[in-house]
Structures are given as C-alpha cells and as structure tokens.
Amino acid sequence: MAPEKQSDAQLTLSESTQSPSSAQPPTIQTIRDISISLDFYDDIFSDFDPRPFSDRELSKDFLAELATRHMETRKGQIEVRFFIPALERDGKIEATIKKRLREHFESELKIFSEEVQRGQRRGTLYVGIGFVLLFAEILLGMYVPDLFLQKAFGILLVPAGWYGMFTGIEKLIETEDRLRPKREMAKKFTKCNYIFISGDRE
Secondary structure, three states, rough: OOHHHHHHHHHHHHHHHHHHHHHOOOOOOEEEEEEOOOOEEEEEEEEOOOOOOOOOOOHHHHHHHHHHHHHHOOOOEEEEEEOHHHHHHOOHHHHHHHHHHHHHHHHHHHHHHHHHHHHHHHHHOOOOOOOOHHHHHHHHHHHOOHHHHHHHHHHHHHHHHHHHHHHHHHHHHHHHHHHHHHHHHHHHHHOOOOEEOOOOEE
C-alpha cells in the first residue's frame, strides 16, 4: 500500500506542476528564433574574400538578412538557428563562425556606443556655446552703456546663442534615438545562441 500512496503523491505533484497556476514568472523573457538555411558555410561569408573563415569578411547580404529578421522579432531575446546539410557539418568551423559573429557584433556595438558619445559631446558643446553667447549678451546689456552697441551685438549674439542651444539639444536627443535600435540589435546578436542543425528547415 505504501508504494501506491507514493505513486498517488507523485501523480498529484505532476498534475499540479502542469496546472495553469504554475505559469512561468513574468521575469522570464521569450526567446524567438531566427532560422537561416545554408547550403554551405561559405554562405555566411563574402564571396570576394579568399581568406580562411577565421579572418574572412562576413557577407553583407547575410548581415542584412539577419537585421531584417531581427526587425520582425524585436521583442525578447533571440536565438539564431542555421540549418545545413548533415554532410557539410564541421564542428571546428561552426565554433569559428560563432566566434566571428560575436566578434563582429561586439565591434559594431562598440562603434555605435562611440558614435553616441561623440554626438553627446557635440551636443553638449553646442549647448555650452549657446549659453555663453546668451550670457555674453546679458553682460553687454549690463556693462555697455552704448545702446547702439547693445543692439548691434544683440542682433549677432541672441540668434547665435539660441541656435546653439536648440541645435545642441537636438543632437543630444537625435543621436541617441537614431542609434538605439542598432545598439540593441548588436547587443542581442552578441549575447544570443548560435545553433547549427543538420538538415533543411521543415
């Protein structure tokens, strides 16, 4: 009788784990797969670069396809699956390809981050110059008694100052907004799993 009780307890536990109340916590992110069919490993690399896979340039068409597929599945994490004929499989080459892909997207992420920093520096510089010009116009009004000079310098300093302020703020916002999707994509492809599967995609 004891074994039967144990079996019933195990059955009850199994049913409880499959019940709707045991749904995954919201902190677990959905993983979306990007499936790519390959005839050969060369499909990933440029046709015009004769170097070995460890140094060979990645195909622009392949990278464009990855970017397009990512735009279709932007939410959540991603997993890239390569379907390739079993006779073409080579574990060493696949390890090299995974390494090259991560290195490529790590390099892109670094480039985008540096571009954001340059845009922020330029924006901050424009804002600073604009502030200085506007502040100079205020000082002229306080310490230069000649009204003609005040108006003459005001005509020059005020528009230039506001131009610098607005242009700088625009650069600070625009650069981040423009590069954010590219940075997010590069970060995902840097961290995602690359899996090679024998056979064609069903």
